[in-house]
Amino acid sequence: MNGLMMFSAMFGGGSFGSMGESGQSGQGNQKKSDPLGALYFLCNIHATCFTVWIRSGYGSEALGFAGIIALVVMAFCMALEPLMLFWIIAWILAVIVQRIITFRSKNVVHSRYNAYPWLAMKVPFLKNEKTARQFTEPAMCLLVGVLLLPLSQFMGVFLGLGFITLMVRNAVEQQIHDRRITRMRDARIEGQWYGDQMK
Numbered sequence: 001m002n003g004l005m006m007f008s009a010m011f012g013g014g015s016f017g018s019m020g021e022s023g024q025s026g027q028g029n030q031k032k033s034d035p036l037g038a039l040y041f042l043c044n045i046h047a048t049c050f051t052v053w054i055r056s057g058y059g060s061e062a063l064g065f066a067g068i069i070a071l072v073v074m075a076f077c078m079a080l081e082p083l084m085l086f087w088i089i090a091w092i093l094a095v096i097v098q099r100i101i102t103f104r105s106k107n108v109v110h111s112r113y114n115a116y117p118w119l120a121m122k123v124p125f126l127k128n129e130k131t132a133r134q135f136t137e138p139a140m141c142l143l144v145g146v147l148l149l150p151l152s153q154f155m156g157v158f159l160g161l162g163f164i165t166l167m168v169r170n171a172v173e174q175q176i177h178d179r180r181i182t183r184m185r186d187a188r189i190e191g192q193w194y195g196d197q198m199k
Contacts, residue, residue, distance in 0.1 A: 040172045043165040045069050048089075050162055052094040054137060058102050062112050063095060081154035096199030134174075138166040 047072040048063065074091065078084045098115075120132035120140060145160025 001093060012161060021163045038171065040169060043169040043172075046165040047162060047169055049074055050141065050159060051099055051115070051137075051166075052091060054117065054119040054140065056098065056101060057107065057109065057113070058098050058107060058115040059111045059113035060102055061110050062114055063098065067095060077158065079147070081152055083152050087155065090188065093118040109186070133169045138170075141166060 008139030044066055048066045054062070071091070072089070074084060074088050078088070117129060117132040117137055120126065120136035121129065123132070124135055126132055126136060143159050145156045145158070145162070147156075148159060149156035
């Protein structure tokens, strides 16, 4: 599993609030991250409503709480668009398939791994998974959302918003990733310094 897979695993099944900086705790830090945490949580829930079709190989806990809330959100959406019933049926079937893939897979991944972007990686000349997640998948959501507009304006907008939610979710995850790498690097430097002092 490469570095990107390991990082994505950390964020697959929870909200930003559960991804706090290592070594930081307490109400003060939790309150400080609440606005960004709420934004990440909402974006993650919305993304879960459609990423089950464009990714594969989820961790065993990646679709847990986020999946339940996503299903509730889609059920409420049926009040605005009855055709969402077909979306929900297709989504449930996709989740079942994803669970089968997960439990049959012999690949060892993090329990919250947010899956491999298999569909985006089918784009010709695209070899970078990071690019697939940050740009190709959001662009796909926007394109398919536009194509859905003649069938259902609500469903088209709902999927098209994935362009925003995926971009925001990816940006937050990247920010946390960069911070963790910095802290790990600082810890290594400090460890080396203290080690030298003990000689």
